[in-house]
Amino acid sequence: MSKAAGADPGRPFLRVDVLTIFPGIFESPLRESLLGKAIAAGVLEVAVHDIREHSDDPHRKVDDYAFGGGPGMVMAPGPIVAAAEALGEGPRRVVLLSPAGRRLDQPMVRGLAVAGRLVLICGRYEGVDERVAEVLGAEEVSIGDYVLAGGELAALVVLEAVSRLVPGVLGNEASLAAESFEGEGLLDHPHYTRPREFRGLAVPDVLLSGNHAAIAEWRRRAAMEKTRRNRPDLLA
Numbered sequence: 001m002s003k004a005a006g007a008d009p010g011r012p013f014l015r016v017d018v019l020t021i022f023p024g025i026f027e028s029p030l031r032e033s034l035l036g037k038a039i040a041a042g043v044l045e046v047a048v049h050d051i052r053e054h055s056d057d058p059h060r061k062v063d064d065y066a067f068g069g070g071p072g073m074v075m076a077p078g079p080i081v082a083a084a085e086a087l088g089e090g091p092r093r094v095v096l097l098s099p100a101g102r103r104l105d106q107p108m109v110r111g112l113a114v115a116g117r118l119v120l121i122c123g124r125y126e127g128v129d130e131r132v133a134e135v136l137g138a139e140e141v142s143i144g145d146y147v148l149a150g151g152e153l154a155a156l157v158v159l160e161a162v163s164r165l166v167p168g169v170l171g172n173e174a175s176l177a178a179e180s181f182e183g184e185g186l187l188d189h190p191h192y193t194r195p196r197e198f199r200g201l202a203v204p205d206v207l208l209s210g211n212h213a214a215i216a217e218w219r220r221r222a223a224m225e226k227t228r229r230n231r232p233d234l235l236a
Contacts, residue, residue, distance in 0.1 A: 013045070014044050016044070016117075018155055038166065041168060043169055051079050054078075054079040063125050077135065080128065080136075095140075095158065096123065096133050099146070100140060100142065120155040185234055189219040190222050
């Protein structure tokens with residue numbers, strides 16, 4: 001998928017190249033919701049590349065047995081490095097999605113959003129040959145303390161988190177300032193909409209008062225309480 005024709009060349013822009021052996025996983029997510037709209041508007045460009053196309057094996061094999069033994073297969077360095085080098089030269093940040101990587105957080109997302117160009121490498125099997133990260137200068141990134149079958153869904157998480165911070169992607173960019181992990185680093189406050197009462201649960205009176213100072217204070221206290229309950233580590 002490429003930058004939309006007629007997009008304003010002066011607008012902020014992020015280019016993301018995804019390297020994977022399952023490119024079909026990305027087809028629907030890149031057409032829907034904010035990602036699809038951002039790509040259509042030309043403020044985001046995403047290209048998905050099949051690592052198997054860079055395999056020298058007649059059967060397009062990209063994995064091999066691990067030196068030292070052990071269960072499962074390991075993704076070989078050759079096809080991945082070749083796929084990355086085929087993207088050409090120029091400044092970019094290379095991210096290898098791996099459960100052994102640094103855990104993704106909002107400060108990291110903010111840094112990736114201003115990179116201009118990202119390369120996301122999706123691992124599979126038991127892992128990726130360590131020399132891939134060394135040769136490409138890749139940062140290993142994990143989206144949480146658990147293991148997925150591969151890096152494709154993790155890459156989509158990174159892509160959506162990062163793209164939301166690119167100017168022009170969100171309809172109301174002011175909403176970013178009040179989200180979880182922004183500002184004081186607290187979780188977001190509780191939200192309510194109509195009806196005023198639902199199954200015996202009423203909207204807090206202060207939110208109906210029209211007193212903006214009181215509402216702001218309630219939201220801050222509620223955010224603090226939710227953070228204390230769900231993520232006490234953030235208060236530390």
